[in-house]
Amino acid sequence: MSLASVAPSSVDQDRLAQEEPSQRFGFLRVTTVEGGAQNLVGPTAPPGRRPAGAIGVGIHIKGTAVLVQDDRAQRCAPGDVFVIDMARPYTVRELGDFRLHFFRIPVAALGVPDEDRTVLWGVHRQSGDGVVQLLAPLLEAIADSVASYSQHVAHRLAGSVTDLLGTLVSERTVSERTDSGAPDDNADRTGMVRRIRSFVNENLGDRELSPEMIAAHHHVSVRYLHKAFVSEGTTISRWIQQRRLEECRRELARLGQATSSVAAVAKRWGFVNAAHFSRSFRAAYGISPSDWLRVRSAGGSTAPHDQDTGVPLLAG
Structure with a gap:
């Protein structure tokens, strides 16, 4: 759909980010917006006062809209989920009477590298198979009964939202690689990578886990092991560290188990040096592991918040 084909509305306002009252749900902010045909635009604040490191996730309950960001326009129907970068200009053009739920999520809580988040931007259909079929009903249920959940449950459900978004990134990334049409001319190598991934996941806590150990266990050379992972877009060592960080992040986020x-x-997840772990965690998620533990186990009350938006400033 071209931008020229979308007729502009006579009303332009930043109701998603500022004007509508929002409710806190764990580390999320939830807003319900409804009305007639209009443009919901943002950000209207100057760059220095825009929400730092936040993404917006919306689900349309009623009405049809067109999402415009980065010179791309996509139609959004009831049940569809859309994701926007709140630091960059966007417009949600409501074409008639509508109702939508909107969630502001700190990027640091999402735990997805900048380059991987690009697959999230835009509209995701609930009509097809995949993660959106799980995500959309969860967003709607949360927004419809925000006040009914305890703080403990709210944080766990907020974590479920970010975990599903992270899974959506993985789903879309795999889909893009498949759609690229790159021929898999080595089925044996593909099977080997699958077995290696399974082995690594089973042995993440082993501090001796290394390319040399993995190659010896699978009776291949280290050179072959590295070559097998070239098509995965990463190195075996980098992927091991990524998986360890993911498991540490999940464990630190589990409420009721914060005694460790x-x-x-x-x-426990194979990091030998605590300082190296802390640096790696912050580089991956934009927040220190101790701050992440406090935010997820103490209801987020220890984290500073943006005065205008209420978004936790987790990346500082």
Whole structure:
């Protein structure tokens, strides 16, 4: 759909980010917006006062809209989920009477690298198979009964939202690689990568886990092992660290199990050096592991918030 084909509305306002009252749900902010045909635009604040490191996730309950961001226009129907970068200009053009739920999510809580988040921007249909079929009903249920959940449950459900968004990134990334049409001329190598991934996931806590150990276990050379992972867009060592960080992040986020120290969690998942773990965690998620533990286990009350938006400033 071209931008020229979308007739502009006579009303332009930033109701998603500022004007509508929002409710806190764990580390999320939830807003319900409804009305007649209009443009919901943003950000209207100057760059220095825009929500730092936040994405917006909306689900349309009633009405049809056109989402415009980065010179791309996509139609959004009831049940569809859309994702926007709130730091860059966007317009949600409502074409008639509508109702939608909108969630503001700190990028640091999402835990997805900048380059991987690009697959999230735009409209995701609930009509097809995949993660959106799980995500959309969860967003709607949360928005319809925000006040009914305890703080403990709210944080766990907020974590489920970010986990599903992370899974959506993985789903879309795999789909893009498949759609690229790159021929898999080595089925044996594909099977080997699958077995290696399974082996790594089963042995993440082993501090001796290394390319040399993995190659010896699978009776291949280290050179072959590295070559097998070239098509995965990463190295085996980098992927091992990514998986360890993911498991540390999940464990630190589990409420009711926060008795372990950050160092103990890091050691349990194979990190030998606590300082290296802390640096790696912050580089991956934009927040230190101790701050992440406090935000997820203490209801987020220890994290500073943007005065205008209420978005936790987790990346500082």
